[in-house]
Amino acid sequence: STRKDKGLSIDFKESQVADFEDLEEDKFLNAVVKVYCTHIRPDYGLPWQKQRQHSSTGSAFMIGDNKLLTNAHCVEHDTQIKVKRRGDDKKYVAKVLARGTECDLAMLSVENEEFWRGTEPLQLGRLPCLQDSVTVVGYPLGGDTISVTKGVVSRIEVTPYAHGTSDLLGVQIDAAINAGNSGGPAFNEQGECIGVAFQVFRSDEAENIGYVIPTTVVSHFLNDYRKNGKYTGFPCLGVLLQKLENPALRESLKVPSSEGVLVRRVEPTAPASSVLRKGDVITSFDGVSVGCEGTVPFRSTERIAFRYLTSQK
């Protein structure tokens, strides 16, 4: 019958493996490497000895100048770091050049020139917009080889960074990020790197909430290293602020408009202690007016936490 001719009798094995040319577009995947790290954590209870060593895997990517970028928590308390390129069987020893605990970034170098043969670093892109599609690349659980997941930019705001217990700008995405993705790049549709995947919000009630370190934070880290030869950190005002949402409180402080935040405490070691005092109201910073909820304008109709302004200095 005619039906018998289609169906089972096909033999399409030869055509199943895609042409090599089609895969050329994946060139930026080759800049993402797998990181094998052995950690020995100190034992703070028994400081004369260390805890048992354990090993972990993560991701990193090439940023040019024979350097790799990864997360600081991927190489914390490291004793040995090895990296492996995609489609290569050999692991190469890597060293940590700089660690940024607050921004959860670390820069690695690989001395063996063989590792860098024929490689191309990633291009850093600018801050994405909401809804922009995003591709996360790395070596997470679920297999051994490189993995790709896709989603969109969900949110851009000042985010808690778990590794450094700090708050910096973060990009929330709804692409799947799993253990091992840490340190891997996120790309926009043009194939530019828009940041480093570094943590997820994990709970029984949460779904697809992953975070990426944006290029504004990455470039602050890179510029810091370039200027100072090491990581020196992010600025911090050293001031405890209180929102002024309450109209009665605003009136008692004689704040006429709906702007401004109250200074609750100034760290004595902070440079701001020579200028600010407890009870002051900050209504603007560098000419940017600060809202009563502690936010400043940010790109068109968006607003962002006041902290963002100071951390970018």
Place this chain on the structure above:
Amino acid sequence: STRKDKGLSIDFKESQVADFEDLEEDKFLNAVVKVYCTHIRPDYGLPWQKQRQHSSTGSAFMIGDNKLLTNAHCVEHDTQIKVKRRGDDKKYVAKVLARGTECDLAMLSVENEEFWRGTEPLQLGRLPCLQDSVTVVGYPLGGDTISVTKGVVSRIEVTPYAHGTSDLLGVQIDAAINAGNSGGPAFNEQGECIGVAFQVFRSDEAENIGYVIPTTVVSHFLNDYRKNGKYTGFPCLGVLLQKLENPALRESLKVPSSEGVLVRRVEPTAPASSVLRKGDVITSFDGVSVGCEGTVPFRSTERIAFRYLTSQK
């Protein structure tokens, strides 16, 4: 070397923040507001007192005529409701105009004209098809500002509505819906609102199963309010039906074709009680023939539960 020139030495800070014009397309995001609600639930065990108050946040959106639409469960047992626009620091008091428990919808009004300045309501679109892409917007956990997640329409069928223990048409999607998304809109690719995100199927074994109240249900609620000045509810046949899949049962009831469902019980207070009796077989409704599994034809090759027909009257 040449390699040193690319890589670390870039300083692209200025270009990282996107041009404002690019963000114009996000205009429909500005119609989505954050809802802060304080609830005091009654204590049915000790009816002379109430339970401790608790607060929650959700989402809502502008539907024109200075009105907002949200989920009924977002403002259940409310004592105070406040809403905040995107990129605004000020919260405005809102009131509930109508609550639809079965359809989990509530209409809010905000009296302060300042809140509505420069706003544009969302346009309601038609029922989507399977595979259509869908964007969910709201204020879920994972941060404070507006959040966007994307997916596709997985399924369209009569769905249990948890809040009202009812069954109405629902759209299942695979975009992430998290706590706080409730009451927020879902958009199609044309930026039209195709429904209200309202619940998820959450279990250890389930992934990306979220539900949206479609515009057919939303418009029934809105038309009901427009005609009657209040919410009067969805029609219900008041009849317990049994499937007639079993050929022996069909034969004993003398149902010739494979159509029809058996009436098992008629609520004495239902209007149908004057027409239907226990033991009757319903083979068609309004000229539409009812299948033996209790389904009726729906859009091309699709079928849908018989209940859908009656609820749309």
Place this chain on the structure above:
Amino acid sequence: STRKDKGLSIDFKESQVADFEDLEEDKFLNAVVKVYCTHIRPDYGLPWQKQRQHSSTGSAFMIGDNKLLTNAHCVEHDTQIKVKRRGDDKKYVAKVLARGTECDLAMLSVENEEFWRGTEPLQLGRLPCLQDSVTVVGYPLGGDTISVTKGVVSRIEVTPYAHGTSDLLGVQIDAAINAGNSGGPAFNEQGECIGVAFQVFRSDEAENIGYVIPTTVVSHFLNDYRKNGKYTGFPCLGVLLQKLENPALRESLKVPSSEGVLVRRVEPTAPASSVLRKGDVITSFDGVSVGCEGTVPFRSTERIAFRYLTSQK
């Protein structure tokens, strides 16, 4: 006022249900059917009796010649199998023609010609590339009707198949796969079937890690059935191999290059036992050189486990 004219006063019910023509593109959805199976597992502890029967639902799809393809685990220990087409109220009895335990595939036949009226089998496509978009279709939990989820190809590598405790080529995707999706097809953007959804990596820490049986494995199963009239299995070398990553070990074995894997044990019943002996080093297979990590080249820059080569014979 002008605002009152837009907003609540719309009545768009008529236009909400999409035109039928728009739905024509979903034709390939109609080849996916729901599988109802009753299982009675043997009781290996009390072999003279069986365990209580239980039922499950899964998915299957038409492959031409009045045959269906599904997962072997969907119809394991079956006593009765019924299948239902999309938009149909009637279930048809199906029989198992072949079971492939290692590849988790089963072929079903439905004798009733009525079931096949107007149907079109799916076209099998070739192996996808990373980042290719993928659509999973089936009848998972969350509702009763057909469901569609979308994602991208995350990874292609030799994967453990849980049902047969075997290792074959697998495609990892980030589209949601839920219970009941098993046996359903995955499509590429051209609407070609690129495989069969069959298992997920589920843990508290994992998100969106689903696996698809690729068409290379499916066609091996189909060709096997066509040639031999039954399933005969996948070839296996019957040899335990050890990686040769350690340079000292390679030197002691006098392996000059970084290629080759060490034979640790040869199964006495394997045909390879007449050729290979413990202590041999396999440096190439069919002219393809084997890396020291036990991988062989695969499509452009990719590498894949050596096992893949032997299983494709």
